[in-house]
Amino acid sequence: MEDLERLEQDSGFAAILRAIEREVLSDAERRLLKKRWRRPRERTVPSPSAASAWLERFHDSAAPKPSPAQRSFRRDGATPWSVAGQSGAAGCIQTHQPAKTATLDVDATLIETHKRDALHCYKGFKAYQPLNCFWAEQGTILYSEFRDGNVPAGHEQLRVLQASLAYLPASVTKVSLRSDTAGYQEELLLYCGEGKDPRFGVIDFAIGADVTEAFRAAVQATAESEWKPVIRMFDGKPQETDQEWAEVCYVPSWAGYSRKQADYRFLAIREPLRQLPLGDQAQLPFPDAGIRPEGDHKLFGVVTNRKMPAIR
Secondary structure (H helix, E strand, O other): OOHHHHHHHOHHHHHHHHHHHHHOOOHHHHHHHHOOOOOOOOOOOOOHHHHHHHHHOOOOOOOOOOOOOOOOOEOOOOOHHHHHHHHHHHHHHHHHOOOOEEEEEEEEOOEEOOOOOOEEOOOOOEEEOOEEEEEOOOOEEEEEEOEEOOOOOOOOHHHHHHHHHHOOOOOOOEEEEEEOHHHOOHHHHHHHHOOOEOOOEOOEEEEEEOOOHHHHHHHHOOOHHHOEEEEEEEOOEEEEEEEEEEEEOOOOHHHOOOOOOOOOEEEEEEEEOOOOOOOOOOOOOOOEOOOOOOOOEEEEEEEEOOOOOOOO
């Protein structure tokens, strides 16, 4: 809370906030803002005592706490703050900067802590691991769920996606989803690909795929002529990288139950190792394409239902 005083003393930061109020808020919103103070306004940001009192209103002393026997614990994120704050912020941004599409990035963040009741994360230190949904077009967090450090990033991602979609303003008509391999879950992939969402129908996605032995075998069976350079934008210009991609013939059981299901594409991305050749018995700390002795590659997988002709 004391950091609020540091922000208040930062004249540049205060000037930016006042400029936002002048240039972004409408006349009606500015008039409503003035009515919130009983006395003449003297501060740009709330005082530490006011902010602390406001946050205390959302404390739930009856909320469950993890027991030593619990391996994974998630606290309920449906608080008055999450409902009012997240939906209100998204609606405010959408009012001043409308967007019809929403590209959602779902990812967890490890926040190291030294609190006694904190739990250890998969990296071995005490942490909290909130799961966040980022709205790319608006540059804002759409949904955030507080979690203890030992909760896997992929835990209940479908439920988190559904909660995030509920916060999107009514003017949004198209949704896409991006996630790392934590989102590689059958129920999530089928929910998006088979159009099970009642509001948005089919949700385009690009999600990291697990590099299994079957996937690696499909990569090794892919002809060299199928590999193409990955093009990325640098300073607004397309440039080739040392990464290559190819679409592989790989159909896991969940994607091949019925011909009526949507088509799912599996892409492989390989990247050469920038170090001396490793021995045949070396154990890599990441998936590799198994291309020896000509060279070793890092190997990544992506599953998507999009029909784009190439990766950028």
